[in-house]
Amino acid sequence: MKNETLHTIAERTGYSISTISRVLSGQEKASRISAKAAEIIRAEAQKCNYTPSALAKSLRTRKTDTIGLIIPSIDNPYFANIAHIIIQEANNHNYTIILVDTMEDENLEKEGVDSLLSRKVDGMIVVPCGQSADLLEKASSEIPIILVDRYYSHTKLPYVCTDNYIGGYIATKHLTGKGHRNIACIAGPRYAMPVKERIRGYEKDLEEAGLQGSEVIVGENFTIQNGYVETKLLLNMADRPTAIFAQSNTILLGALRAIQESGLKVPDDISIVSFDNYTYLDYLSPAITRVSQPIDEIGILAVKLLLQSISGEPHANAQIQLPPRLIECASVKQV
16 A cells, blocks of 8 residues: 555645645645635545654654653652653643653763754753753753753753742641651752752751751652661661651652561651652551642643743743642651
C-alpha cells in the first residue's frame, strides 16, 4: 500500500495542495475555503487513512508540538504524580511530552537537556537536580523553560512550586504545639531548594518556640532507605527524639518501618509528620499527619506558563510559590 500524501489527495479531489493543507490543519475558515470543499477533503483524508507528517509540519511551522519534561526520579510517587498532571494538561493542548528521568544525576540532566534540544522540542518543564542554574539558563536562550518544584536563588528562570518554607514551618509548629521539644528532621538532598526551605521553616519554628540550638537535621535524599537508616540511628540516640519531621512520603515509609522494627508505636512512643499528601496515608495505622502540596495547580500552571512563553505572550516569566496546607490526622501525640 502506497503512502498517502497531500499530493495523492490532491490528485483524487482536484483541490490544490495548499487548500488541502489548510483544511487538514483547521484553517479553512481563515482561508475562506467553502464548507463543501472542506467536507470533501476531510472525507477523502479519512477514507485513505491519511496521517500528516510531523516532520513536514515542523518544517513549515517551526514547531514540533512537543514539550520536554525532565524529572529527577520517576519511581518517587511525588514526581510521578507531577509528571501525570503535566502530561495530562499538555495533552489537553495537543502537545506531546518527551520524558527524561535524570535519577538525581547532573550528568544525565545535561545529556537530557542536550537530547531534547536536538529533538527541537518547543519548550521544557524541568525539576532540576543540578546545583547551578547555568545549564538551564543557557538552554533558555534557545527555547522557553519553566522550573517546577525546585528552583534556584538569583535566577530569572520562571518557576512554579510550593512555599516550602511555610510547609516546614507549619509541620514543625504542629509538633511544638503538641508539646514536643525534641524534634528530628529527616531531610532530602541538601542542595535542593525545597529541602533548604523546609529546613529553614523547621528552624524558624524551633526558634519561636524557644528551642533554638536543639535542631537535629539528618539525611540527604528522598529515598525510603534514607528514612529507614536515619530513623534507626535516631532511635538509638541516648536522647531519643519524641517526634520526627519526614521531608517526603518516601522518607516517611522508611521511618515507619524502622519504628515498627524497634518495637515502638506511632504516636504512643514517637510522633511523626510527613511532607506530601497521598490517599494511602489515610489507610496507614495510624493515619499520617502531613503537609499537602497543591500538585494539580503546580502542574497546570507550569504548562500554562510554558505555552504562554512559546506563543510569546506576556507574564510568562513568573516565579510563583503556592501555599501548602496541613492535614491533621492521628500520628502526633500530645505530650
